[in-house]
Amino acid sequence: MSSQAVFKNKWLPVALISPQLLITAVFFLWPAGQAIFQSFQLEDPFGLNHEFVGLENFIHLYNDSNYLNSLFTTLKFSISVAFLAMISALILSAFAEHIVRGSMFYRTFLIWPYAVAPLVAGSLWLFLFDPTIGVVAELLQWFGVNWNPTLNSAHAMWMVIITSTWKQISYNFLFFLAALQSVPKSLHEAAAIDGSGPVKRFITISFPLISPTSFFLLVINFVYAFFDTFGIIHAMTQGGPGRSTSTLVYKVYNDGFIGLNLGSSAAQSVILMIMVALLTVFQFKYIEKKVAY
Amino acid sequence: MSTLTLSNITKSYPNGYQAVHKLSLNIEEGEMVVLVGPSGCGKSTLLRMIAGLEEITSGNLKIDDCLVNNLEPSERDIAMVFQNYALYPHMSVYNNMAYGLRNRKTPKADIQRIVNDTAEMLEIEHLLERKPKQLSGGQRQRVAMGRAIVRKPKIFLFDEPLSNLDAKLRVQMRLQIKKLQRRLATTSVYVTHDQVEAMTLADKLVVLNQGTVEQVGTPLEIYDNPASVFVATFIGSPAMNILDAKVTKEGLQLGYSLSPIDTQSLKPGDIKLGLRPEHINIVEKMPWFEVEVELVESLGADLLLYCKTLYHKTMDETAQSLVVRAEGHSKIEIGDILGLDIDQKHLHLFDADTSKHINIDLKMNSKRELLYA
Ligand SMILES: Nc1ncnc2c1ncn2[C@@H]1O[C@H](COP(=O)(O)OP(=O)(O)OP(=O)(O)O)[C@@H](O)[C@H]1O
Numbered sequence: 237m238s239s240q241a242v243f244k245n246k247w248l249p250v251a252l253i254s255p256q257l258l259i260t261a262v263f264f265l266w267p268a269g270q271a272i273f274q275s276f277q278l279e280d281p282f283g284l285n286h287e288f289v290g291l292e293n294f295i296h297l298y299n300d301s302n303y304l305n306s307l308f309t310t311l312k313f314s315i316s317v318a319f320l321a322m323i324s325a326l327i328l329s330a331f332a333e334h335i336v337r338g339s340m341f342y343r344t345f346l347i348w349p350y351a352v353a354p355l356v357a358g359s360l361w362l363f364l365f366d367p368t369i370g371v372v373a374e375l376l377q378w379f380g381v382n383w384n385p386t387l388n389s390a391h392a393m394w395m396v397i398i399t400s401t402w403k404q405i406s407y408n409f410l411f412f413l414a415a416l417q418s419v420p421k422s423l424h425e426a427a428a429i430d431g432s433g434p435v436k437r438f439i440t441i442s443f444p445l446i447s448p449t450s451f452f453l454l455v456i457n458f459v460y461a462f463f464d465t466f467g468i469i470h471a472m473t474q475g476g477p478g479r480s481t482s483t484l485v486y487k488v489y490n491d492g493f494i495g496l497n498l499g500s501s502a503a504q505s506v507i508l509m510i511m512v513a514l515l516t517v518f519q520f521k522y523i524e525k526k527v528a529y
Numbered sequence: 530m531s532t533l534t535l536s537n538i539t540k541s542y543p544n545g546y547q548a549v550h551k552l553s554l555n556i557e558e559g560e561m562v563v564l565v566g567p568s569g570c571g572k573s574t575l576l577r578m579i580a581g582l583e584e585i586t587s588g589n590l591k592i593d594d595c596l597v598n599n600l601e602p603s604e605r606d607i608a609m610v611f612q613n614y615a616l617y618p619h620m621s622v623y624n625n626m627a628y629g630l631r632n633r634k635t636p637k638a639d640i641q642r643i644v645n646d647t648a649e650m651l652e653i654e655h656l657l658e659r660k661p662k663q664l665s666g667g668q669r670q671r672v673a674m675g676r677a678i679v680r681k682p683k684i685f686l687f688d689e690p691l692s693n694l695d696a697k698l699r700v701q702m703r704l705q706i707k708k709l710q711r712r713l714a715t716t717s718v719y720v721t722h723d724q725v726e727a728m729t730l731a732d733k734l735v736v737l738n739q740g741t742v743e744q745v746g747t748p749l750e751i752y753d754n755p756a757s758v759f760v761a762t763f764i765g766s767p768a769m770n771i772l773d774a775k776v777t778k779e780g781l782q783l784g785y786s787l788s789p790i791d792t793q794s795l796k797p798g799d800i801k802l803g804l805r806p807e808h809i810n811i812v813e814k815m816p817w818f819e820v821e822v823e824l825v826e827s828l829g830a831d832l833l834l835y836c837k838t839l840y841h842k843t844m845d846e847t848a849q850s851l852v853v854r855a856e857g858h859s860k861i862e863i864g865d866i867l868g869l870d871i872d873q874k875h876l877h878l879f880d881a882d883t884s885k886h887i888n889i890d891l892k893m894n895s896k897r898e899l900l901y902a
């Protein structure tokens with residue numbers, strides 16, 4: 237038996253999916269096409285004339301130390317965010333699983349940050365981290381840290397990492413919690429009888445069994461840190477101080493809209509598109525094969 | 530080898546439901562005790578309390594005279610075989626069996642030897658590298674047994690370990706469990722709601738009903754002398770027939786059919802009769818009462834006759850149903866009228882109000898011949 241629906245009218249399915257196709261075309265395919273087209277062009281800052289330059293924009297990037305630095309910054313940033321957001325969410329969900337009373341309350345509050353827009357999250361934490369009025373900044377100063385994210389690039393980096401992590405924990409938490417809850421209770425009981433304590437059970441039973449979810453989240457978190465943190469960085473550091481928090485995505489914006497080097501900016505977005513495509517392929521290839529039981 | 534003592538064990542779940550009520554039980558060294566009872570009577574709850582997976586609300590649980598109420602499952606030195614086997618899906622069969630030993634810091638060489646020996650005993654040595662999902666139901670069951678055996682625990686606990694297997698495999702595994710238990714002589718508690726399993730496996734049978742012990746004894750004791758209607762209908766297959774009757778001066782009266790039994794020591798009035806299908810005789814002459822056959826089931830060796838009592842002279846009594854076991858090749862058909870009788874030594878009497886067994890020796894009334902004259 238096929239689970240596919242069968243339409244008598246040929247045009248009905250087309251009509252049904254056309255809104256989605258239209259949106260994809262207008263907001264993704266067309267700009268993506270533009271970006272690819274522009275990445276082979278050199279345009280003057282006023283957009284008056286442009287010429288075909290072949291791969292020059294890409295070659296230029298390859299030799300640009302700023303671009304490589306930004307790649308390095310992005311990796312540092314993304315690995316930290318993915319790692320912190322996943323570890324924190326995993327610990328929180330491990331505890332959440334054992335909470336009986338007030339669990340709704342706990343879960344609801346943990347999920348809220350996800351509903352906060354990146355720009356708002358950025359402004360919120362910028363306020364908390366403000367060296368003169370911020371609560372967190374004050375706490376850090378109390379611990380003897382000379383907190384100044386506007387001048388100290390390490391501080392700025394930590395600030396965007398923590399904010400981006402905070403926003404992503406909720407998402408990871410939901411997935412981890414669902415995965416942990418799907419581990420049969422009798423496995424834990426069998427392991428307990430086999431002489432394994434709660435922590436050891438978590439490490440030897442739960443963790444291996446939720447590895448498909450962990451792997452899925454790893455990819456999702458990388459994509460998030462790479463692409464969805466633009467709003468946070470824009471609100472908090474604008475890529476500064478220096479270029480210390482300028483990730484690849486932020487650099488696309490900065491070079492294109494501030495520096496008005498549209499050709500280079502387009503070339504950078506084409507590279508990013510290829511990265512996403514690779515990540516997606518990687519995920520689809522592995523998630524079903526490697527880590528399923 | 531260990532003893533297990535339960536005294537006044539009670540379990541109330543957080544929602545207030547009392548699943549086990551003041552239950553006391555002694556389990557001797559090396560004994561195989563089977564807990565049997567209908568679904569929801571608290572068998573699993575009791576077993577899980579022994580394992581330490583469920584908190585004991587009140588009462589004392591002792592293993593070898595040592596109070597274990599507050600010990601963690603791992604500290605009680607017990608092993609449990611779960612109904613769904615609960616094998617670790619991400620570990621090979623070898624690692625499943627070695628897991629508990631590793632947690633107890635057994636030297637590696639010993640682990641290897643013990644696991645291999647056990648696997649050989651259970652005939653799963655060729656499966657050691659496989660993952661649980663690559664095994665059949667019976668093989669999984671044996672791995673689960675192996676995981677319990679390797680640790681040489683003080684007590685084995687089994688929670689309906691065979692209920693996921695097909696009928697034939699169940700019989701095989703039942704025998705294997707029995708053999709293993711004999712060989713290892715480990716004190717065992719086995720939970721089942723299958724009374725055939727219960728009868729065949731038990732050294733001591735415990736019949737549970739709504740969280741209390743209904744009767745304890747060897748399977749034969751319980752079969753021969755059920756303490757109540759509940760036990761009588763639960764143990765034995767097909768179940769014992771329970772018929773409503775009256776005690777009169779002349780004998781036991783089923784409708785207007787009078788059994789020539791001496792009733793002097795019985796209180797006149799209502800009473801319940803227990804007749805096992807295999808003890809009822811089909812007689813040509815001088816029956817106690819007559820029945821009409823409504824349905825015939827052939828089991829090959831036996832025929833099961835589903836009958837309805839015929840009380841000729843009464844209009845006011847409703848007919849009662851009963852099952853009779855007859856020889857497999859008897860020529861009996863639907864609609865036949867049969868005369869039935871039972872040897873008085875096989876007739877059970879139960880109090881009509883309390884449903885408890887009435888223990889008296891039944892004597893045949895000397896006037897038997899006269900009655901049918
Ligand atoms: N966590 C719980 N909270 C409340 N009531 C429970 C809980 N677990 C079991 N019960 C109730 O306790 C009673 C005994 O349950 P238990 O699982 O011990 O039955 P059982 O004899 O093992 O039955 P079965 O043969 O169906 O496995 C049931 O009525 C059940 O509904």
Ligand SMILES: [Mg+2]
Nearest residue numbers: 572573574688
């Ligand atoms: Mg049960």
